[in-house]
Amino acid sequence: MKTKIITYIYAFSFIFIWNAFVAKVILQFLLNLKFIPADICYVITNIIPFIILFEVVAKILFLSTISSKLKFVPTQLEAISQIDTKAFNSYTNALESLGFTRISDLELSESSLTVARIFSHPKHFCFAEVMQAPGRSLVFCAIGSALEKEWSVSFRDNSPTQAIVYAFLRRPRGIIVVQHGVTPEELLRSHLKFRQKIMRDLNLQLLPDISMEAYFDQSQRSRTRLRKALWRKSVIIGLVEMGLFSLKSEAQKSEWLGDYARLAVRKG
Template sequence: MQTPGLSFVFCAISSALEQEWSVSFKDNSLNPAIFYAFLRRPRGISVLEQGVTPEELLRSHLKFRQKIMRDLNLQLLPDISIEAYFDKSQRIRTDQRKALWRKSVIIGLIEMWLFPFKSEAKKSQWLGDYTRLAARKG
C-alpha cells in the first residue's frame, strides 16, 4: 500500500475469522499512538513488525493466526471475495466510528501522551480480548 500524496509505502496482511475476530500484521505505521488511543477494537488483533520483508511478515502472520484459531477455537471466514473484504472493512470502520463517539477525547489524548512510555511489546501489538479469553480456555 502507498498513502496518496506521500512516499510512505507499507505492507499489511489481514485475516478475517469467525465471531468478528480479525488478525492484522503490518510492517509500518504512520502513528501507532493514534491507533492505540482511538482505533483499537476488542476483537481486532494488530501487530506491527518493522524492518521485515513481506515474506517474513506473512510467515509471522500465518503462525500467529494459527495460534489464535487454536486457542479460541475459531475458523477463517470462508468467503474471500472482494465484496466480502469490502463489507468486512466497512463493518470495522463503522465499529471504530461508533467506539469513537463513545470514547472520551480527553482519555484518548492521555493514552496518546502515555504511549511513548509503554514497553516496545505493548507499542507493537494490540491483542484486545485475546489474552484474557485464551487464558480462560486454556
Template sequence: MKTKIITYIYAFSFLFIWSAFAAKIILQFLLSIKFIPADISYMFINAIPFIILFEVVVKIAFLSTISSKLKFVTTQLEALSQIDNKTFNYYTNSLESLGFTRISDLELSESTLTLARVFCHPKHLCFAEVVQTPGRSSVFCDISSSLEQEWSVSFRDNSPNLAIVYAFLRCPRGIIVVQQGVAPEELLRSHLKFRQKIMRDLNLQLLPDISIEAYFDQVQRGRTSQRKLLSRKSVIIGMVEMWLFRFKTEVQKSQWLGDYARLAARKG
C-alpha cells in the same frame, strides 16, 4: 449526519438540564458537606459545561474522518504522479512471489485520500494491502484475515499514527500487530502462525471468501466498529491514553490484542 444530530441533541439537552437543575443541586451538596473548598466546588460546576462542549465538538470532528459508508474507486496506481512506484513495485513483486494474486488498485476517500493495491492468497485465504496516503512518504504492507464472530487479524510492517490508532481506533476483536521493517515473507509467516494460534485458542474458523467483495465488506465492518466505539469513547480519556502511549514498552506499542488474552484464558 444522523450521528452529528443525535450527538448535538444529547449534548444540548444535558447542558440545559445541567444549567436549570443539576448544577444547583450538586453545588448545594458540595457546599453542604464542606469537604471540598467552596472555590474548587464553583470551579468544578462551571467547568463541566465546557468539558461537555469540548467532548462534543472534538468527537464530531473525529467521526467526520471515518466514513459510515466507504466508497471504493478502482484506479491505475502507475498513472498517478504521487505514487511511490519503486516501493509499490517492490511489494508487488515480493507478495506475488509468495503466492499472492493482485486483484485491484483502489482509491479510498475519507478525511484524506488513501491509495491501496489489494492482493489475495488462494492457498492461505488472506488479503494483503500495500497502502500509501499521498503527501506522506511512508508506504506500508498489511496482511489480514477475517475470522468468525467478527474477529480480524492484521499484521503490518509499519503503521502511521500508532498512538491515535491505540487511543481512538482500537477494537476489542480487531487484532493489530506491527513488525517494523520486516520483509513480506516474514510478515506472512508471523501472520499465519498467530492466526492459527488464535483460531485454536478461541475455537474460531477462518472466513474463506477472498473476493474483492469480501475485502470491501471486511474494511467496511472495521470502519463501522471504529465509529461505534469512538462515538461511545471520551475524547479526554483518549487524549490521556495518547499521552501515556509514549511510556509503553516497544512490545506494547507494536501490538493490540484486544479481548484475545482474556477470552483465551477463560477457555483454557
C-alpha cells in the same frame, strides 16, 4: 459544514440548558453533601460542562472525518502523482511470489487521500494491502484475515501514526501487530502462525471468502465497529493515552491483542 453547524447549535443549546437548570441542581446537590467545601463545589459545577462539551464536540468532529459508509474507487496508481510506484511494484513482486493474486487498485478519500493495492491468497484465505497516502513517503504492507465472531488479525510491516491508532482506533477484537522492517515473506509467516494460534485458543473458524465483495464487506463491518468503539471512547482518556504512548516499551507499541489474552487464559 453541516456537521459543524449542528455541533455549534448543540454547544450553545447545552450551555444555555446547563446554566439555566442543570448547574443549579448539581450545585445544590454538592453543597448538601456538606463535606465538600463550597468553593470546590462551585469549581466543579463550572468545570463539568466544559468537560462534557469537549468530549461530545471533539467526538462529533472526529467522527465526521471517518465516514460511516466506505467508498472505494478503482484507480490507476500510475496516474496519481506523488505515488512511490517503485515501492508498490517491489511489494507486488514479493507478494505475487508468495502466491498472492493482485485483484484491484483502489482510492479511498476521507480526511485525506489513501491509495491501496489489494491482493488475495487462494491458499491461505487472507488479504494483503499495500498502502500509501500521496505526498507521504511511507508505503506499508498489511496482511489481514477475518475470523468468525467479529475477530480480525492484521500484521503490518509499518504503521503511520501508531499513537493515534493505539489511542483511538483499536478494537477489542481487532488484533494489530506491527513488525518493522520485515519482508513480506516474514510478515506472512508470522501472520499465519499467530492466526492459527488464536483460532486454536479461542475455537474460532476462518472466514474463507476472499472475493472483492468480501473485502468490501469486511472493511465496512470493521468501519462500523470502529465508529461504535469511538463513540464509547473518552476523548480525554484517548489524548492521555497518546501522550503516554512514547513511554511504552517497543513490544507494547507494536502490538494490540485486545481481549485475546484475557479470553485465552480463561479458556485455558
